Amino acid sequence: MPATYANPRYAPAPIPAAEERRQVVVGGAGLVGLTLALDLAQQGVQVVVLDDDDTVSFGSRAICFAKRTLEIYGRLGLGARFLEKGITWKTGRVFHRDREAYAFDLLPEEGHEYPAFVNLQQYYAEEWLVEACRAAGVELRWKHRIGAVTPRADGATLAVEAPDGSYVLHADWLLACDGARSFIRDSMGLPFTGQVFRDRFLIADVVIKGDVGFPTERWFWFDPPFHPGQSVLLHKQPDDVWRIDFQLGWDADPEEEKRPERVIPRVRAMLGEQVPFELEWVSVYTFRCRRLERFRHGRVIFAGDAAHQVSPFGARGGNAGVQDADNFAWKLAFVLQGRAPEALLDSYDAERIPATDENILNSTRSTEFITPKGEAARAYRDAVLELAARHAFARPVVNSGRLSRPSTYTGSVLNGPEGWAGGALPGTPAPDAPVLREGAPDWLLRHLGGAFSLLVFGPPEPSLPGALPRGVRAVFVDDAGTPGALWDHAGLARARFAAPAGGAVLIRPDQHVAARFATPDPAAIAAAHDRALAGASMEIAR
Amino acid sequence: MTLDTRPRLADPDALFALLVEAHRGLDAEASRRLDARLVLVLANHIGDMDTLRQAIALAREAG
Numbered sequence: 001m002p003a004t005y006a007n008p009r010y011a012p013a014p015i016p017a018a019e020e021r022r023q024v025v026v027g028g029a030g031l032v033g034l035t036l037a038l039d040l041a042q043q044g045v046q047v048v049v050l051d052d053d054d055t056v057s058f059g060s061r062a063i064c065f066a067k068r069t070l071e072i073y074g075r076l077g078l079g080a081r082f083l084e085k086g087i088t089w090k091t092g093r094v095f096h097r098d099r100e101a102y103a104f105d106l107l108p109e110e111g112h113e114y115p116a117f118v119n120l121q122q123y124y125a126e127e128w129l130v131e132a133c134r135a136a137g138v139e140l141r142w143k144h145r146i147g148a149v150t151p152r153a154d155g156a157t158l159a160v161e162a163p164d165g166s167y168v169l170h171a172d173w174l175l176a177c178d179g180a181r182s183f184i185r186d187s188m189g190l191p192f193t194g195q196v197f198r199d200r201f202l203i204a205d206v207v208i209k210g211d212v213g214f215p216t217e218r219w220f221w222f223d224p225p226f227h228p229g230q231s232v233l234l235h236k237q238p239d240d241v242w243r244i245d246f247q248l249g250w251d252a253d254p255e256e257e258k259r260p261e262r263v264i265p266r267v268r269a270m271l272g273e274q275v276p277f278e279l280e281w282v283s284v285y286t287f288r289c290r291r292l293e294r295f296r297h298g299r300v301i302f303a304g305d306a307a308h309q310v311s312p313f314g315a316r317g318g319n320a321g322v323q324d325a326d327n328f329a330w331k332l333a334f335v336l337q338g339r340a341p342e343a344l345l346d347s348y349d350a351e352r353i354p355a356t357d358e359n360i361l362n363s364t365r366s367t368e369f370i371t372p373k374g375e376a377a378r379a380y381r382d383a384v385l386e387l388a389a390r391h392a393f394a395r396p397v398v399n400s401g402r403l404s405r406p407s408t409y410t411g412s413v414l415n416g417p418e419g420w421a422g423g424a425l426p427g428t429p430a431p432d433a434p435v436l437r438e439g440a441p442d443w444l445l446r447h448l449g450g451a452f453s454l455l456v457f458g459p460p461e462p463s464l465p466g467a468l469p470r471g472v473r474a475v476f477v478d479d480a481g482t483p484g485a486l487w488d489h490a491g492l493a494r495a496r497f498a499a500p501a502g503g504a505v506l507i508r509p510d511q512h513v514a515a516r517f518a519t520p521d522p523a524a525i526a527a528a529h530d531r532a533l534a535g536a537s538m539e540i541a542r
Numbered sequence: 543m544t545l546d547t548r549p550r551l552a553d554p555d556a557l558f559a560l561l562v563e564a565h566r567g568l569d570a571e572a573s574r575r576l577d578a579r580l581v582l583v584l585a586n587h588i589g590d591m592d593t594l595r596q597a598i599a600l601a602r603e604a605g
Contacts, residue, residue, distance in 0.1 A: 375574070383578035393586045 002280050003207060004239040005123060007055040010130070012143035015164045022048045023336065025158065025171035027146055027184050029053075031062065031122060032304030032321035033177030034129035038076055039329030041136035042450070043509070045336055048169075049138060050160060052145035056126035059281045060205050062318030063119050063237055064218075067107065068406035068429060069322045070114035073125075075449040075511065079114065081128050086118030087236045092218040094400050096385035098225055102395040106403055111492045112432045113443040117218075117403070119237050122318070149174070149187045155299045173332065174300045177321075182306035188297065194290025195364060197311065198250040199371040201287075204263050205241050205280040212242065212275065220400035222370075222385055226269040231370050233313075233400075241280055244270065245312075247371065254284040287311045289360045289367070295324075296349050303328060308356045310363035313370060313401035320359050323407055327352055330509035334533060339471070344534040347414050355407035362402040369399035409512060416506065416515025416528030423498025430455070430511050433493035435477065435486040444493050447475050447486065449511040452529060456520055457499045460484040467522040469529045472506070508532055545596035 024040060026033045029051035037047045065073075065082060073079045094102040106116035133140060147166070148159035156174040160167050176184040185192060219234040221227070230247035237243055246266055248257055256262060263282055271277060291308035295301060304321030328348045334340035372378040387394035406429045409415070415426035424431050432445040448455065453473040456464065459482040465474040476485035477493050488494055497505060497516075504520035505513055506528050515528035551557055564580075565573045585594055 376578075379571075379574045379578040380582070383575055383582055386575070387579055387582060394582060397582070 002059070002205075003278060004241060004280060005121065007058060007123065008127060008130075010054045010140070010142040012054060012163045013139075013141035015144075015160075015162045015167050016169075019168045019170070021170040021172070022046070023172045024048070024175065024332070025050065025156075025169060025173070026175045026177055027158075028176070028178035028182075028306070029126075029130070029140060029142070030057065030177060030179060030304070031126055031129070031318055032306075032325055033175070034126060034133055035072070035076070035322050036175055036177060036303060036325035036329055037138045038129055038133050038136055039325055040333055041133065041138045042076065043330060043333035045333050047138045048171075049133070049140045050144045050146055050158075050169075051140070051142055054142040056130065057122040059283060060121040060123070060237060060241065060243065062122045062315070063235060063243055064315035064319075064404075065118045065120055065125070066315060066319045066404040066406075067112065067114050067116055068404070069319045070118060071429070071432065071445055071511065072322055072326045074114065074445065076132065078125075078128050078132060082118050082120060082125070083114070085124060085238050086120040087216050087238055088115045088118055089216045089218060089236070090116035091215075092220065092400070092403070094388075094398050095219070095221045095224060096389065097223050099389055101222070101385050101388040102398045111434050111490060113445065114432070117315070119235055119243075121237055121239075121241070124238075146178075146183060149184050149300075151188060151298060151300050153298065172299065173336075175328075175332075176300060176302045176306045177304050177325075178306050180305040180309050182302070184300065185292065185302060185306055188300065190292055190297065192290055192292055192309075194288055194309070194360070196288045197286065197367050197371065198373070199286065199367075200248040200250060200252045200254060200257070201285055201312075202246040202248055202252075202257050202263065202266070203281070203283045203285065204244045204246065204267055205237070205282070206244060206267055206277040207240050207280050208242055208271070208275060208277045209240055212271070214242075218403075222381075222400075224270075227266065231400075232270065242277075248284070252284070257284050258282050285312075287367075289364050291353075291356050291360065294349050295352060296345055301328060301332075301345070301348065307352075308360070310359050311367045313366040314359075314363055315401070315404045316359040316363050319404040320356065320407075323355065324348075324352055326510045333509075340533040341535060347412065347534060351407075351409040351412050351414075354411075355409070358407065359404075366399050366401045370401075414508075414514060414532045414534065416531050417517065417524070419505075419516030419518050420498065420500055420503060424496060424505075424513050426513050426515055428513055430505070430507050430513055431496040433488065433496055434490055435493060436481065436489050437486055439481075442486065444477070444486065445511060448507050449509055451509055452514075452532070453507045454520065454525060455497075455505040455507055456502075457488075457494050457497070457504070458485075458502045461520075464520060464522075469526050472525070472529060506532065543590045543593045545593050545600065547600070 024047045026037045026049040029049045090107045092104045144162045147161045150157040155172040158169045221232045233245040235243040295307045303324040310316045331344045372381040384397045409427035459478045460476045478485040481487040504517045506515045514532040
């Protein structure tokens with residue numbers, strides 16, 4: 001049915017001649033599996049990806065890519081494509097019945113390369129990831145389905161079924177990115193528990209040519225005249241596609257509601273009789289909020305929907321999965337390259353489980369507001385909306401989805417000293433800022449990540465780079481445009497870190513702040529670097 | 543902040559009359575919504591989650 005996009009079909013891979021042993025196998029070539037594979041490959045790790053299909057996502061699916069996710073794709077070399085093709089937005093507007101109740105701005109300040117959100121059909125992101133994976137040497141095996149998993153102390157043995165036959169693949173590390181209905185998770189018998197929400201929603205992606213009269217904002221209606229008693233969410237996507245998400249209630253018949261004869265009148269009631277449109281993609285869904293107890297099970301590691309699931313309100317599914325990949329890839333690369341002990345991998349659970357719980361909490365609270373269960377919950381929900389139209393105090397209580405924010409690993413065992421008060425603390429993703437490089441406009445984050453870096457707020461100090469631990473890059477940022485330094489011409493880089501003159505920030509390969517130092521003392525930096533690698537030097541000395 | 547449960551109203555009969563008057567002519571659903579709005583207004587005025595938790599616990603126990 002989609003008229004604006006034709007799924008590419010990738011040739012199925014031949015099967016290997018004999019049993020194989022591979023270092024890293026990713027199960028599932030979806031958004032998260034491909035991101036993880038690309039990140040690992042760019043850090044020099046050989047990766048095989050298995051997928052039971054031969055194409056990218058069918059249907060638009062996850063469409064809201066948050067700023068942090070865009071920064072991750074910037075680090076992986078795909079950021080410009082998202083900006084070019086995607087629909088940039090930052091304003092959310094909430095309506096109750098026929099009037100506006102509340103509006104919010106998700107990025108009220110200037111000076112960031114990436115916006116609060118870009119809307120883009122998931123299939124484009126996956127298609128670009130496939131291209132980038134191929135260029136980075138990732139081995140993608142389409143139509144290779146994992147039929148059985150046997151976890152072992154030194155990896156996992158997979159029985160793989162492909163069009164040309166079956167084979168056995170030994171993986172030293174198996175990264176399970178096979179989605180909410182993860183076969184790997186189920187075959188390992190791991191409980192995936194949480195809350196089920198008794199409600200159904202209809203996604204209608206419609207193509208509307210010409211001016212629709214809606215700005216590129218996220219619009220959310222509670223109890224609108226065109227869909228009484230329920231909620232509706234509207235998002236713009238590229239290719240003149242609009243995502244309309246109608247709440248249907250638990251009693252709706254999912255098969256019946258997918259029929260065009262049912263969908264078209266709902267859309268027409270919303271857009272008006274005079275607006276011509278075509279249905280692009282229709283889906284009816286229910287959702288749950290749940291997670292695995294742990295994401296690392298020895299040599300099998302879960303990421304994305306295979307590890308955790310949330311409601312779609314808040315765009316916390318795909319964005320969380322990409323952040324899982326961002327968190328895990330460098331850690332595994334360092335362990336495989338003998339630069340960190342295996343204990344570093346435990347910090348994936350320590351950092352991503354609290355992040356998941358935060359996503360589940362926000363998602364659950366949004367769901368309880370959007371689909372109140374019981375008379376009292378509904379009365380309070382409506383009371384908030386009634387008050388919000390006229391009283392500022394009630395507006396922050398309106399919850400149409402708390403949109404994905406970057407995870408902050410405060411309290412992580414990998415974090416070192418804070419160095420000074422305020423600004424981006426250890427555990428937070430490094431904030432972006434506009435800088436000038438040799439007079440040309442540039443962005444701070446383009447110089448951070450992929451490896452450890454030491455960001456120094458001062459002119460280049462020639463003796464410093466040689467005094468840093470192996471693999472740590474020095475990045476100098478000053479306020480005078482000294483040659484060899486990035487010029488913080490607007491003062492925003494230093495302000496966002498609240499850094500004193502001469503202050504230094506150790507930044508992890510995933511662009512998160514590891515530690516800060518009021519003065520860059522090489523011994524203190526080495527100790528923090530060691531800590532950020534879960535005691536690397538101690539392990540390597542052993 | 544500790545929830546203040548001492549008698550603080552100068553004219554308790556007037557408060558009761560005020561509440562009854564506010565609900566006059568409303569059906570059950572409209573009354574429920576009025577109470578919900580009222581709770582939200584007062585909760586914002588108190589502005590302290592700890593005090594509100596104590597108040598909710600006290601109200602639940604008394605029922």
